[in-house]
Amino acid sequence: MKKISILLVCTLLLLTSCAPNMNDEEVLQNDESEEEVSIVPSHQLSEENYKMVLPYKVSEARGVITNQVANRLDIDEMEQGLRRHSKEVFDPKQYFFQEGQYLTSDRLFEWIDEWNPVIEEELEGLDDEDQEDIHRENPRYLSHILEQNYLQKEGEENNVELKGMSIGIALKSVYQFHTESRGPYFEDIGMDEMMEQGNKIAQKLIEELRQIEGLQDVPIMIALYREEDQASPVPGNFVAKTNVPGGSASIGEWDSVDEENILFPSDEGKEKYFDDHEIVTNFGNEIATFFPNYTGIIGKGFYVNGELQKMTIEIPIEFYGKGEVIGFTQFAYSLVQEMFSDYFDLEIKVTTSDQIESLIYRKAGAESPTIHIFH
Structure with a gap:
C-alpha cells in the first residue's frame, strides 16, 4: 500500500478574486526518509470539493x-x-x-x-x-x-x-x-x-x-x-x-x-424540455432586438433525473469598445433577473472570437447573479 506522510498546515488562505492564495504554504521534502512529506491545505474551496495532497x-x-x-x-x-x-x-x-x-x-x-x-x-x-x-x-x-x-x-x-x-x-x-x-x-x-x-x-x-x-x-x-x-x-x-x-x-x-446534456435551442431540447427551450429562445430574441451584432446563443442544460441542474449559455458577439461590453453585460444581467428561475446554477459567457469578455454566474438559490468583466 502506498503511503505519504502529511504535514497538516493551518495557515489561513488569503482570498483574492475567487481563488485561494497558496503563497504562504511551503512544500517540504524530508531527506532523511524515503517517505514524502506533503502538504494538505487546511482550507478547501467548499465542502463539495475535495482537498488535494500537495505537491500535486x-x-x-x-x-x-x-x-x-x-x-x-x-x-x-x-x-x-x-x-x-x-x-x-x-x-x-x-x-x-x-x-x-x-x-x-x-x-x-x-x-x-x-x-x-x-x-x-x-x-x-x-x-x-x-x-x-x-x-x-x-x-x-x-x-x-x-x-x-x-x-x-x-x-x-x-x-x-x-x-x-x-x-x-x-x-x-x-x-x-x-x-x-x-x-x-x-x-x-x-x-x-x-x-x-x-x-x-x-x-x-x-x-x-x-x-x-x-x-x-x-x-x-x-x-x-x-x-x-x-x-x-x-x-x-x-x-x-x-x-x-x-x-x-x-x-x-x-x-x-439518469443524466443528460441537452443543446438549446434544438429539436431535442424543444421535445424533451419545452419550457427551458422557450426561455433560452426568448432570451436570445430579446438580445437580438437591441444588439444588431448578435448572431445567436449556444445553451447547454445539464439534467439529473429530468431536473435541470445547470444551464450554461454562450453569447458570441463582436464589440467595438469596452463600453459596449459593459452595456451589453448589464442588459443581459437584467434579462437574467427577469427570465430565469433560481433553482439551478446559471452561467452566461459573453465572448468575442478570441476571448471571454464578461461572465454572469449565479448559484442555485442565490438572490442575484455575480458579474465579472474581463479587462
Whole structure:
C-alpha cells in the first residue's frame, strides 16, 4: 500500500478574486526518509470539493484520454462527472483526491487493444464492401479507462493511504472507421449493446485491478460513460455505476444513472424540455432586438433525473469598445433577473472570437447573479 506522510498546515488562505492564495504554504521534502512529506491545505474551496495532497501528482496515464476520446467536451465531462459521482461513495469531508497513480499509459493502451475486436487479419485482401461489413459487425466499443484515487489519513503519524478508487469506462455511441480506400463510415451503437459490452469490460477490468499490488482490498466504484459523437456541441453522460467492495473481483448489479446534456435551442431540447427551450429562445430574441451584432446563443442544460441542474449559455458577439461590453453585460444581467428561475446554477459567457469578455454566474438559490468583466 502506498503511503505519504502529511504535514497538516493551518495557515489561513488569503482570498483574492475567487481563488485561494497558496503563497504562504511551503512544500517540504524530508531527506532523511524515503517517505514524502506533503502538504494538505487546511482550507478547501467548499465542502463539495475535495482537498488535494500537495505537491500535486499528475496521473501515471497523463495524456492518454486526449488520444482516445475525440470530443473535448466528453473529456471534461468524464473527468468532472466521475469526481461528482465519487462524492456519493467517498465523502469529500473524509477523503483527499489524487489523480490515478496505478494505471500507466502502457497498461491502458494494452487493455484498450486487447478488449476491442482485433480484425486486421480478417480485412486482408477484401474489397471495400466486405471490409465495411466486418467493421460494422465488430465495432470498437472501448475508448478509455480513467482512474481517480481517494486517500484517507491513517494513524497518529499522519500517514495517508489509498482507501478508495473510482474508474470511469468511456464507451462509444458511434463507431467511426475507414476501409482501405473509402470512409469515414459511422456505425451507431445502441444503449443495450453498449451496456452489454461495458459490463464485460468492467468484469475483465476488476479482475486485472485486483492483480495490481496495493489494490487487492481497495473499494472501487466503476462508472460507464457513453460518449457523444466527436462533432457534438454537447458532451455525453454517465449511464450506470456499481460499487465493488474491497477484496471482491466480481461486478454486481449496476445502478442506472439518469443524466443528460441537452443543446438549446434544438429539436431535442424543444421535445424533451419545452419550457427551458422557450426561455433560452426568448432570451436570445430579446438580445437580438437591441444588439444588431448578435448572431445567436449556444445553451447547454445539464439534467439529473429530468431536473435541470445547470444551464450554461454562450453569447458570441463582436464589440467595438469596452463600453459596449459593459452595456451589453448589464442588459443581459437584467434579462437574467427577469427570465430565469433560481433553482439551478446559471452561467452566461459573453465572448468575442478570441476571448471571454464578461461572465454572469449565479448559484442555485442565490438572490442575484455575480458579474465579472474581463479587462
